Amino acid sequence: xxxxxxxxxxxxxxxxxxxxxxxxxxxxxxxxxxxxxxxxxxxxxxxxxxxxxxxxxxxxxxxxxxxxxxxxxxxxxxxxxxxxxxxxxxxxxxxxxxxxxxxxxxxxxxxxxxxxxxxxxxxxxxxxxxxxxxxxxxxxxxxxxxxxxxxxxxxxxxxxxxxxxxxxxxxxxxxxxxxxxxxxxxxxxxxxxxxxxxxxxxxxxxxxxxxxxxxxxxxxxxxxxxxxxxxxxxxxxxxxxxxxxxxxxxxxxxxxxxxxxxxxxxxxxxxxxxxxxxxxxxxxxxxxxxxxxxxxxxxxxxxxxxxxxxxxxxxxxxxxxxxxxxxxxxxxxxxxxxxxxxxxxxxxxxxxxxxxxxxxxxxxxxxxxxxxxxxxxxxxxxxxxxxxxxxxxxxxxxxxxxxxxxxxxxxxxxxxxxxxxxxxxxxxxxxxxxxxxxxxxxxxxxxxxxxxxxxxxxxxxxxxxxxxxxxxxxxxxxxxxxxxxxxxxxxxxxxxxxxxxxxxxxx
Amino acid sequence: xxxxxxxxxxxxxxxxxxxxxxxxxxxxxxxxxxxxxxxxxxxxxxxxxxxxxxxxxxxxxxxxxxxxxxxxxxxxxxxxxxxxxxxxxxxxxxxxxxxxxxxxxxxxxxxxxxxxxxxxxxxxxxxxxxxxxxxxxxxxxxxxxxxxxxxxxxxxxxxxxxxxxxxxxxxxxxxxxxxxxxxxxxxxxxxxxxxxxxxxxxxxxxxxxxxxxxxxxxxxxxxxxxxxxxxxxxxxxxxxxxxxxxxxxxxxxxxxxxxxxxxxxxxxxxxxxxxxxxxxxxxxxxxxxxxxxxxxxxxxxxxxxxxxxxxxxxxxxxxxxxxxxxxxxxxxxxxxxxxxxxxxxxxxxx
Ligand SMILES: Nc1ncnc2c1ncn2[C@@H]1O[C@H](COP(=O)(O)OP(=O)(O)OP(=O)(O)O)[C@@H](O)[C@H]1O
Ligand SMILES: [Mg+2]
Numbered sequence: 111x112x113x114x115x116x117x118x119x120x121x122x123x124x125x126x127x128x129x130x131x132x133x134x135x136x137x138x139x140x141x142x143x144x145x146x147x148x149x150x151x152x153x154x155x156x157x158x159x160x161x162x163x164x165x166x167x168x169x170x171x172x173x174x175x176x177x178x179x180x181x182x183x184x185x186x187x188x189x190x191x192x193x194x195x196x197x198x199x200x201x202x203x204x205x206x207x208x209x210x211x212x213x214x215x216x217x218x219x220x221x222x223x224x225x226x227x228x229x230x231x232x233x234x235x236x237x238x239x240x241x242x243x244x245x246x247x248x249x250x251x252x253x254x255x256x257x258x259x260x261x262x263x264x265x266x267x268x269x270x271x272x273x274x275x276x277x278x279x280x281x282x283x284x285x286x287x288x289x290x291x292x293x294x295x296x297x298x299x300x301x302x303x304x305x306x307x308x309x310x311x312x313x314x315x316x317x318x319x320x321x322x323x324x325x326x327x328x329x330x331x332x333x334x335x336x337x338x339x340x341x342x343x344x345x346x347x348x349x350x351x352x353x354x355x356x357x358x359x360x361x362x363x364x365x366x367x368x369x370x371x372x373x374x375x376x377x378x379x380x381x382x383x384x385x386x387x388x389x390x391x392x393x394x395x396x397x398x399x400x401x402x403x404x405x406x407x408x409x410x411x412x413x414x415x416x417x418x419x420x421x422x423x424x425x426x427x428x429x430x431x432x433x434x435x436x437x438x439x440x441x442x443x444x445x446x447x448x449x450x451x452x453x454x455x456x457x458x459x460x461x462x463x464x465x466x467x468x469x470x471x472x473x474x475x476x477x478x479x480x481x482x483x484x485x486x487x488x489x490x491x492x493x494x495x496x497x498x499x500x501x502x503x504x505x506x507x508x509x510x511x512x513x514x515x516x517x518x519x520x521x522x523x524x525x526x527x528x529x530x531x532x533x534x535x536x537x538x539x540x541x542x543x544x545x546x547x548x549x550x551x552x553x554x555x556x557x558x559x560x561x562x563x564x565x566x567x568x569x570x571x572x573x574x575x576x577x578x579x580x581x582x583x584x585x586x587x588x589x590x591x592x593x594x595x596x597x598x599x600x601x602x603x604x605x606x607x608x609x610x611x612x613x614x615x616x617x
Numbered sequence: 618x619x620x621x622x623x624x625x626x627x628x629x630x631x632x633x634x635x636x637x638x639x640x641x642x643x644x645x646x647x648x649x650x651x652x653x654x655x656x657x658x659x660x661x662x663x664x665x666x667x668x669x670x671x672x673x674x675x676x677x678x679x680x681x682x683x684x685x686x687x688x689x690x691x692x693x694x695x696x697x698x699x700x701x702x703x704x705x706x707x708x709x710x711x712x713x714x715x716x717x718x719x720x721x722x723x724x725x726x727x728x729x730x731x732x733x734x735x736x737x738x739x740x741x742x743x744x745x746x747x748x749x750x751x752x753x754x755x756x757x758x759x760x761x762x763x764x765x766x767x768x769x770x771x772x773x774x775x776x777x778x779x780x781x782x783x784x785x786x787x788x789x790x791x792x793x794x795x796x797x798x799x800x801x802x803x804x805x806x807x808x809x810x811x812x813x814x815x816x817x818x819x820x821x822x823x824x825x826x827x828x829x830x831x832x833x834x835x836x837x838x839x840x841x842x843x844x845x846x847x848x849x850x851x852x853x854x855x856x857x858x859x860x861x862x863x864x865x866x867x868x869x870x871x872x873x874x875x876x877x878x879x880x881x882x883x884x885x886x887x888x889x890x891x892x893x894x895x896x897x898x899x900x901x902x903x904x905x906x907x908x909x910x911x912x913x914x915x916x917x918x919x920x921x922x923x924x925x926x927x928x929x930x931x932x933x934x935x936x937x938x939x940x941x942x943x944x945x946x947x948x949x950x951x952x953x954x955x956x957x958x959x960x961x962x963x964x965x966x967x
Binding site for chain 1: 827828829830832833835836839840842843844845846847848849
C-alpha cells in the first residue's frame with residue numbers, strides 16, 4: 111500500500127505538557143483518514159507540525175516516501191499539503207479571488223492578473239461542486255461558504271493532501287451534508303484527506319480508517335467499517351461513554367424569563383426577530399431549534415443586552431430588563447455561553463485565571479476596594495479547572511490562546527455555570543467538545559435544571575436539543591413557528607418546522 | 618519567563634544598536650572606542666552630567682509611560698507631543714498668572730498639566746469610542762492643534778520680555794527646580810520632575826498589575842467584544858485609557874517646560890513626544906522597563922553633545938544609534954526566535 115504521508119515517532123512538548131508523545135500515523139493515497147481524540151489530546155498540534163506551523167522536537171516526516179523537513183507552511187504547500195484551520199484565516203474585506211491568490215498573486219509586470227485566477231477558481235469550484243462566487247466579498251458570505259474558500263485555497267495551490275481541523279464544528283447540519291459530498295468528490299479525484307472531528311457519526315459516514323489519540327499517544331488505528339462508534343469512543347476516553355442523557359421528569363416552576371412581542375434588528379438593519387414571545391420556567395431546559403441565521407443570534411444578543419431591542423419587552427425574574435445594562439443582567443442572575451468562544455467568550459491573551467473572573471472581578475473576594483486579590487483568583491480558577499476537567503500545560507497560568515479549542519470551550523461553560531445563574535443561556539454549549547466532555551456538560555446542564563434553575567438552550571444540533579430539552583421551541587425567519595414536547599415529536603417533524611414547512615401546535 | 622525574554626530582546630537590541638553605531642563611526646574614520654567613551658562620559662562623567670542625563674530621562678519616562686500605558690490597553694497613541702504642549706501650556710499659564718507659595722503652586726501646576734493632557738487626549742478617546750475613528754489619525758491631528766494653540770496663545774498672553782517667540786521666564790516659586798537638588802548635582806537641569814517620574818512609574822505599574830481598573834482597561838484592549846460581553850463599559854474605558862495616557866504626557870510637559878526649561882517656545886513639537894514611542898518599545902511597554910530605557914536614552918541624549926565636542930564624530934551618529942536600536946527593538950521577533958532557539962539548545966544539552 112502506497113503511503114502519501116507518514117509521520118513517524120513524532121514528539122512535541124509545550125511548557126508543562128507533552129502534546130505529542132511518539133505519535134506515528136500513515137496516510138494512504140486517496141483515503142479519508144479520521145483523527146479522533148479527546149480535547150487537548152494533541153490533534154491540532156500534530157497537524158500543525160505536518161503543515162509546518164510547529165517544529166517537532168523529534169520524529170520523521172515522509173512525503174511520498176521521501177523524508178522531508180517542513181519548516182514553514184510554504185514548504186508544506188510546495189509538497190502539496192494544505193490545511194483548513196479550526197479558526198479560518200481569511201481577509202474579510204477582500205474578495206474570494208483575492209483571498210485565494212494571496213501570497214501567490216499572478217502578475218503581469220506590476221499589475222495583478224486576477225481575471226485568469228478568477229477563471230481557474232470558477233473551474234475548480236465547478237469541478238468539485240463547491241459553488242463559490244469568486245467575486246463575492248468574504249464578509250458577505252456565510253461561514254460554510256468561507257470554509258469552501260479555504261478548500262479552494264488549497265486546491266488552487268494544487269494540494270493533494272488536505273487537512274481539515276474540525277471543519278464541521280462551525281457548520282449547520284445542511285452544510286455538513288454538503289461538505290461530506292465535497293469530500294467525496296475530492297476523494298474521487300484521488301486527493302488524500304485527514305479529518306479531525308469529534309463527531310463519530312461523521313467518521314462513520316465518510317472515513318475509511320481512524321487513528322485514535324489519547325493524551326498525546328496513539329491508542330490505535332482501526333478500520334471504520336468494522337468498528338462501532340461505541341468502541342471508538344471508548345478507545346478515545348478510556349472508559350464507557352453514555353450517549354443518552356439521564357433525566358428524570360420534573361414539574362417546571364414559575365416563569366423566569368418572559369419575552370413578549372420582541373423585535374430585533376440585525377446588523378444589516380433587517381428585521382431579524384419578529385414579534386417573538388416565549389417563556390422559560392424554573393426547572394426546565396427550553397431548547398430553541400432553528401436553522402442557523404434565523405434570528406437566534408439576534409434574539410440571544412437582545413436577551414443578554416449586547417443588542418438593542420427595537421420593541422417588545424423582556425421580563426426577567428419579574429423585572430423589566432428590556433433596556434437593562436449587560437452588567438445589570440449578569441448581576442441579576444443571567445449567564446451566557448456565547449456562540450463564538452474566541453470573539454466573545456475569552457480574552458485570548460489573558461491567562462486562565464484572569465478569564466475565569468471576566469464578569470466578577472469587581473466582587474469580593476476577587477478584589478477589594480479596586481485592588482485585585484491574586485490568591486483568591488487563583489484558588490477559584492484551580493477549583494473550576496478541576497471540576498470541569500479543563501486541561502492546559504501551565505494550569506491556571508496558561509494563556510487562553512495556547513489552549514486547545516475544546517478546553518477553551520469547557521472553561522467558558524465552567525465559568526458561566528459557576529455563577530450559579532437563575533437563567534443560563536447556552537448557545538452551542540458543546541461545540542468542539544469530545545464525547546466524554548459532552549456527556550459531562552450535558553449532565554451539568556441537567557443539574558442546573560434539577561436545581562430549579564432555568565436553561566435556554568440554543569443549538570444547531572438537533573440531537574442535542576431533542577435529548578436535553580423539556581420543551582422545544584422552533585424559530586424560523588425570526589418568528590416562533592412551533593412548540594413541541596420531545597416525547598410527542600421526532601427529528602423529522604422538527605426539521606420540517608425549522609425549514610418553515612409545517613407549523614406545530616403549542617405545547 | 619516572558620520577562621526574561623523581553624529583557625533579553627531589549628539588551629540584544631541595545632547591543633546591536635551599539636555595534637551598528639561603532640560601524641558607522643568607523644566608516645566616518647573615527648575610533649569607535651574613543652567615540653563611545655566620550656558618549657558615555659558625556660552622559661555620566663560627573664554629577665552635573667548625571668543630573669542632566671536624569672533630567673532628560675525625566676521627560677522621556679513620562680512620555681514613554683504615556684505611550685506604553687495606551688499600548689497596554691490596545692491603543693496606539695502618537696499624541697504625546699501635543700499633550701505635552703498642552704500640559705506645558707497650562708503649567709506655564711498657571712505659573713505666570715498665580716502667586717502662591719511654592720509647594721501649593723507646584724501642586725496646582727502639575728494638577729492642571731495632568732488635567733490638560735488628559736482632556737486633550739480624551740477627545741481622540743471619545744472619537745474612537747463613539748465613531749470608531751482610529752486614534753493614530755486623531756492623535757496626530759490633535760498634535761498640530763496643540764501646536765497652533767501654543768503658537769497663538771503664548772505671544773498673545775504670555776509674551777517674553779525680549780522675544781515674540783517665547784513666553785516669559787517662569788518665576789522661581791513656579792519652577793520644578795529646587796536648590797537642594799541643583800546643588801546636589803552641581804547646577805544641572807535636574808528637577809523635582811524626576812521624583813514625579815519615579816512615582817508615576819510605580820503608580821502605573823500598580824494600576825496595570827494590581828487593580829480592577831487595569832484589569833478592565835487591558836481586557837478592553839485585548840478584546841473589546843469579550844469585554845462588552847462581560848459587562849464592561851467599553852467606551853468609558855477607551856476614553857479613560859487615553860485620558861490617563863494623556864495625563865502622563867501632560868505631566869511630561871510640565872516637567873519639561875517648567876523644570877528642564879524655564880519658558881515655553883512656540884513653533885516646536887517637542888521631540889520627547891515621539892521619542893516616547895521608542896522608549897516604550899525598548900522598555901517592552903512595562904513601566905519599569907520604560908524607566909530603564911528612558912534613562913538609557915537620556916544618557917545618549919546628553920552624551921552626544923560631549924562626544925561631538927571632543928571628537929570629529931558628527932552628533933547625528935548619536936541619533937543614528939538611537940534609530941538603529943529602535944529598529945532592532947521593533948524587529949524583536951527575530952531575537953525572540955533566537956532566544957527560544959538558545960533555550961531549546963540549552964535544555965537539550967542540560
Ligand atoms: N502554542 C501552544 N503553547 C502552549 N501549549 C500549547 C500550544 N498549543 C497547544 N498547546 C497544548 O497542547 C495540548 C494539545 O493541544 P491541541 O490543540 O493539539 O489539542 P487538540 O487535540 O486539537 O484538542 P481540541 O479537540 O480541544 O481542539 C493542549 O494541552 C494545549 O494546551
Ligand atoms: Mg484542536
